[in-house]
Amino acid sequence: MLDQAEGFVTADGRKIGGVVMEMKNITLRFGGVVAIKDISFDIREGEIRAIIGPNGAGKSSMLNVISGFYTPSEGEVWFRGKKRPPMRPYEVARQGIARTFQNIALFDGMSVLDNVMTGRLTQMKAGLFSQALWKGRAEKEEIANREMVERVIDFLEIQHIRKTPVSRLPYGLKKRVELARALAAQPKLLLLDEPMAGMNVEEKEDMCRFILDVNDEFGTTIALIEHDMGVVMDLSDRVVVMDYGKKIGDGPPDEVRSNPDVIDAYLGVAHD
Numbered sequence: 001m002l003d004q005a006e007g008f009v010t011a012d013g014r015k016i017g018g019v020v021m022e023m024k025n026i027t028l029r030f031g032g033v034v035a036i037k038d039i040s041f042d043i044r045e046g047e048i049r050a051i052i053g054p055n056g057a058g059k060s061s062m063l064n065v066i067s068g069f070y071t072p073s074e075g076e077v078w079f080r081g082k083k084r085p086p087m088r089p090y091e092v093a094r095q096g097i098a099r100t101f102q103n104i105a106l107f108d109g110m111s112v113l114d115n116v117m118t119g120r121l122t123q124m125k126a127g128l129f130s131q132a133l134w135k136g137r138a139e140k141e142e143i144a145n146r147e148m149v150e151r152v153i154d155f156l157e158i159q160h161i162r163k164t165p166v167s168r169l170p171y172g173l174k175k176r177v178e179l180a181r182a183l184a185a186q187p188k189l190l191l192l193d194e195p196m197a198g199m200n201v202e203e204k205e206d207m208c209r210f211i212l213d214v215n216d217e218f219g220t221t222i223a224l225i226e227h228d229m230g231v232v233m234d235l236s237d238r239v240v241v242m243d244y245g246k247k248i249g250d251g252p253p254d255e256v257r258s259n260p261d262v263i264d265a266y267l268g269v270a271h272d
C-alpha cells in the first residue's frame with residue numbers, strides 16, 4: 001500500500017494516485033425533495049470510480065453536481081486542491097471535466113468527425129479577434145485540435161464512419177462517438193452517465209473495453225453511473241453506493257458487494 005495521501009495500489013496491481021476531486025458533505029434539495037443528503041467521497045487520479053444505487057437514489061443528481069449543472073444546497077466541491085466556487089457547466093468543462101449523457105446528446109445532422117471536433121471547443125484559446133490578428137497562432141491551434149481528434153477517432157476505432165452523419169448510426173456507435181467527443185477535450189476527469197444503457201451484450205463488451213483502454217492509455221480519471229452490476233464490478237476500482245440520497249457504501253467492488261446494507265438496498269433488488 002502507498003501512503004493514502006499519494007494513492008494506493010488496487011488488488012489487481014493498478015496504481016491509483018492522489019485525490020483529484022473531493023465532494024464534502026454535499027446536500028442537494030429540489031424544493032421539499034432532498035436528492036442528496038450529506039454525502040462525502042473522493043475521486044483519485046487514474047481511477048475508475050462508479051456511483052451506483054437503485055432508481056431515484058440520487059446518482060444523476062450527484063453527477064450533475066460534479067459537472068456543475070447543479071450547485072449543491074450545502075457542502076463543498078474541491079477540484080485539484082482548490083475549492084470550486086459555483087460555476088456554469090461550460091466553466092467546469094474548461095477546468096477539464098468532460099461528460100457524456102444518459103440520452104445521447106450529439107448533433108444528429110453533423111458528421112462523426114464534426115461532432116468529435118466540437119469536443120475541442122472548450123480547449124480553444126484563440127477567439128475570433130485573435131484569429132484575425134494572429135493567424136499563425138490560430139493555425140497552430142487548429143492543427144493541434146485536428147491531431148487530437150484524429151488520435152481519438154483512431155483509438156476508438158471509428159475511422160470508417162468519420163464522414164457519416166450521426167443520425168445514421170446504430171445506438172452503440174452513437175454512444176462511442178459521444179465518448180470520442182468527451183475524450184477529444186482531453187479531460188482531467190471524464191464523467192460517464194450510464195455508458196452502457198440500452199446496449200446489447202456485444203455493444204456492452206466493446207464499450208467496457210474502450211473505457212478500460214481510455215483509462216489505461218490516456219490515463220484518464222473516470223467517474224461513471226451504471227445500472228449493470230456486472231459491468232460496474234468488472235470496471236471499477238472503487239464504488240460509491242447511494243440509496244434514497246444517502247451514501248450507504250464506499251470501497252472496492254468486493255467490499256461493496258458484501259456490504260449488507262448494499263445487498264439489502266440494491267443487489268437483492270431486481271433492477272432494470
Ligand SMILES: Nc1ncnc2c1ncn2[C@@H]1O[C@H](COP(=O)(O)OP(=O)(O)OP(=O)(O)O)[C@@H](O)[C@H]1O
Nearest residue numbers: 030033034035053054055056057058059060061062
Ligand atoms: N430537477 C429535479 N426536480 C425535482 N426533483 C428532482 C429533480 N431531479 C431529481 N429529482 C429527484 O431527486 C431524487 C434523485 O433523483 P436522481 O435522478 O438523481 O436519481 P438516480 O439515482 O439518478 O435515478 P435513476 O437511476 O432513475 O436515473 C428523485 O427523488 C428525483 O425525483
